[in-house]
Amino acid sequence: MRNYFVLQYSMANRHLSEFGVNPFLGAGLLVFGFVGLSIVLFTKTEFAAYIYPLIALAIISKLSETGRNDFLKTIFNELGYYRIRIIENCLVALPFIIFLTVKSSSIPILILLLSAFALVFVNFKNQFNFTIPTPFQKHPFEFIVGFRSNLVLIISTWFFTVMSIIFGNFNLGIFSLLLAFLIFLSFYGNPENGFYVWVFSLAPHKFLLRKINTAIFCSTLLCLPITLALSVSFYSNVFIIIGLQALCCLYLATIILAKYSVFPNQMNLPQLILLALSVGFPPLLLVVIPFFYTKSINRLNALLQ
Amino acid sequence: MIKIEGLSKSFGSNAVLHNINLVFEKGKVYGIVGENGSGKTTLFKCITGLEKYTGKISSDFDQLKNHIGFLQTEPYYFSKITGREYIQLLCNARNKQTGNINERNIFELPLNQYASTYSTGMKKKLAITAILMQENDCYIFDEPFNGVDIHSNMIITDIIKKLKGLQKTILISSHIFATLNETCDEIHLLKNGVFLKKVLKYDFSLLEQEMRDFTVGDKIDKLELK
Numbered sequence: 001m002r003n004y005f006v007l008q009y010s011m012a013n014r015h016l017s018e019f020g021v022n023p024f025l026g027a028g029l030l031v032f033g034f035v036g037l038s039i040v041l042f043t044k045t046e047f048a049a050y051i052y053p054l055i056a057l058a059i060i061s062k063l064s065e066t067g068r069n070d071f072l073k074t075i076f077n078e079l080g081y082y083r084i085r086i087i088e089n090c091l092v093a094l095p096f097i098i099f100l101t102v103k104s105s106s107i108p109i110l111i112l113l114l115s116a117f118a119l120v121f122v123n124f125k126n127q128f129n130f131t132i133p134t135p136f137q138k139h140p141f142e143f144i145v146g147f148r149s150n151l152v153l154i155i156s157t158w159f160f161t162v163m164s165i166i167f168g169n170f171n172l173g174i175f176s177l178l179l180a181f182l183i184f185l186s187f188y189g190n191p192e193n194g195f196y197v198w199v200f201s202l203a204p205h206k207f208l209l210r211k212i213n214t215a216i217f218c219s220t221l222l223c224l225p226i227t228l229a230l231s232v233s234f235y236s237n238v239f240i241i242i243g244l245q246a247l248c249c250l251y252l253a254t255i256i257l258a259k260y261s262v263f264p265n266q267m268n269l270p271q272l273i274l275l276a277l278s279v280g281f282p283p284l285l286l287v288v289i290p291f292f293y294t295k296s297i298n299r300l301n302a303l304l305q
Numbered sequence: 306m307i308k309i310e311g312l313s314k315s316f317g318s319n320a321v322l323h324n325i326n327l328v329f330e331k332g333k334v335y336g337i338v339g340e341n342g343s344g345k346t347t348l349f350k351c352i353t354g355l356e357k358y359t360g361k362i363s364s365d366f367d368q369l370k371n372h373i374g375f376l377q378t379e380p381y382y383f384s385k386i387t388g389r390e391y392i393q394l395l396c397n398a399r400n401k402q403t404g405n406i407n408e409r410n411i412f413e414l415p416l417n418q419y420a421s422t423y424s425t426g427m428k429k430k431l432a433i434t435a436i437l438m439q440e441n442d443c444y445i446f447d448e449p450f451n452g453v454d455i456h457s458n459m460i461i462t463d464i465i466k467k468l469k470g471l472q473k474t475i476l477i478s479s480h481i482f483a484t485l486n487e488t489c490d491e492i493h494l495l496k497n498g499v500f501l502k503k504v505l506k507y508d509f510s511l512l513e514q515e516m517r518d519f520t521v522g523d524k525i526d527k528l529e530l531k
Contacts, residue, residue: 131387131417140394141386148385193381198355200398201371303354305368 001080005087020268031095038099049105053112056096060089060116066123085120092116136218141196142211143218146187153183154222161226165233173230174244180226181248184219188255194264197303204300208260208293212253219252220245250285254278257292263299306330307352307369307443307474312360314347314498321347322498325360329443332472334465336485338516339495345478346378348495349445352476366442371399374436378447380428388416388423388431395435403438410434412457425452433461443474450484462487482513 016026042048063085072081093116100109132151136143147154157180164173200207220227227245231238258271274291278284312325321344329335337345350356354370366372382391389406396403403409410416412430414423420431429452436444446465450458465488468475479485485492486509494501494512504512 131419132385137390138393138397140390140397141383144390145383145385192383194355195375195377195381196394196398198353198370199375199395201368201400202398302357304370 001076001083004076004084018266018268020270034095035099042103049100049103049108052096052100052105053108053115056093056112057115057119060092060119061124063088063092064119064122064124069123082120086117089116089120135221139214139218141192142187142215143184143222146184147222150183150186154180157183158225161229165229170230170234170237173226173234174240177223177226177230177241177244178248180223181219181252184215184222184248184252185255188215188252188259189267191259191262191264191266194303197263197300200304202304204297204304207300207304208257208296211256211260215252215256216249219249247282250289251275251279254285254289254292257289257296260299261292261295263296307362307364309352310361310363312348312351312358312362314344314351314356314358320498322351322358325498325500327493327500329474329476331365331474332469333490334469334475334477334488336489336492337476337478337495338480338482338485338492339478340520343495344498345495346447349375349447349476349478352445364443369443372442374439374441374444376429376432376436376444376446376449378451380432382420382423382428384419384421386420387418388414388420391420391431392416392435392438396438399439399441401439406438409438411460426454426457429453430457433464437464441473444468444476446475446477448478448480450479450481458484482516485509486513 013023016023019026021029038052041051069081069085072084076084093112096112097109100112132148134144134147136147157176160176160179161173164170164176197207200210202210223245227241230241234241255275258267258275262268262271271292274284274288278288307327307329309325309327309329312322313320314322325348337348339345347356351358352362352369353373353375355375362369364372386394392403392406406416412427412434414427414431414434420428423431429449433446433449449461453461462484465475465477469488469490475488477485477488489509490506492504492509492512494504494516
């Protein structure tokens with residue numbers, strides 16, 4: 001069992017190294033980020049003590065995936081398997097418990113501990129036979145996969161839009177639009193298998209253009225309920241809504257170019273820093289887009305020509 | 306026609322293919338046989354352009370890769386994409402119409418189900434269906450019969466014969482000699498990245514016996530089974 005955790009530790013270090021971060025620095029950044037986000041959450045809402053265990057349980061539930069646990073059952077005996085599950089769940093819950101202890105929130109700690117223990121005996125299947133319908137069947141694959149994987153989050157953006165209209169809160173409406181685009185950006189976070197690029201009989205620049213066109217078409221379609229509802233309800237701000245959507249489409253194009261600029265590798269710190277800087281200072285896109293475009297063409301030449 | 310001249314491929318200091326020279330003609334089926342790790346898949350990836358190499362590959366086409374249907378040993382599928390959407394994706398990629406997918410679904414696959422939930426054989430059959438719908442001129446089938454049920458094996462064999470009749474160039478790797486015997490015009494034996502010999506159809510039975518003697522030999526006796 002000790003070997004199992006040593007292996008997990010090595011794998012975590014490898015992930016950080018592949019991401020371009022020194023493992024020790026990465027661990028420090030994770031702790032810093034965790035504490036920072038926790039402080040922000042607790043200062044922003046009075047319900048933080050209850051949202052916090054839910055976040056922890058959402059992460060712990062990832063360890064209840066059936067395929068992973070079936071594998072563990074095949075290599076460990078029953079006692080070893082449950083020991084591993086208990087230790088893993090406790091390790092994930094630990095930072096949340098420490099922070100809740102500092103905040104003197106005893107009931108959420110109790111809820112979290114009991115739930116984390118109960119989840120040891122639960123396994124979730126992440127594959128269902130039910131196929132979620134999408135409007136993108138003619139345009140595989142990013143928005144089909146992304147839509148199905150993030151359906152709850154996408155519905156929540158529509159919910160925020162409805163709430164913004166009911167309460168006449170334009171800022172909440174804009175937040176729902178931004179959240180939707182943030183979700184769409186995540187569809188392009190990981191590189192696909194090289195076969196799915198190779199298979200296109202397109203020159204690199206046409207390939208990129210098709211990817212960007214598809215992304216803009218699908219994102220516009222998915223955002224249509226939000227954009228229309230906000231435009232009708234906050235008519236005086238219609239140009240802000242349209243302008244913001246156009247800017248978001250530009251960022252969508254940028255992340256596609258960033259993704260293929262390092263293909264088949266995963267985007268790492270330099271790309272993410274450039275993306276973050278261009279979000280903070282949009283005129284930077286004038287430099288960042290051509291930069292990523294040139295690098296993408298170079299990368300794609302190897303597979304498409 | 307595909308012509309390979311002086312093709313070599315290395316991964317770091319590990320040389321996988323050494324000075325390969327081959328010609329694959331239209332309307333012929335070529336079998337590539339060799340042990341695991343002999344370089345078959347690497348050769349296929351070089352021909353498709355998925356791997357870089359030294360040497361030269363030329364063909365009748367301005368861009369060979371756009372005319373190849375490549376069946377990988379283990380086709381990769383996204384977690385939440387249906388069989389129908391996979392076919393659509395591969396047809397979109399080559400600007401081809403899918404036509405009536407239900408009619409062309411001869412393996413009777415559950416196309417509205419997520420492809421990642423398919424069995425190994427069903428995944429292979431889906432990948433074959435999709436590349437056939439791309440209407441390619443050359444086909445590379447990397448172990449098309451592995452994990453596929455016997456009925457579908459018969460269909461795949463007939464598909465290969467039909468493609469040959471349509472003057473397509475076909476390359477197959479398989480560990481099941483009987484399937485190669487039935488479909489191939491030539492078999493090329495690959496060992497440690499070098500083609501040892503080319504065998505024509507009338508000598509296939511000799512090749513099989515030769516491989517059996519060479520590969521199996523007295524190895525089973527060494528197991529000292531009791």
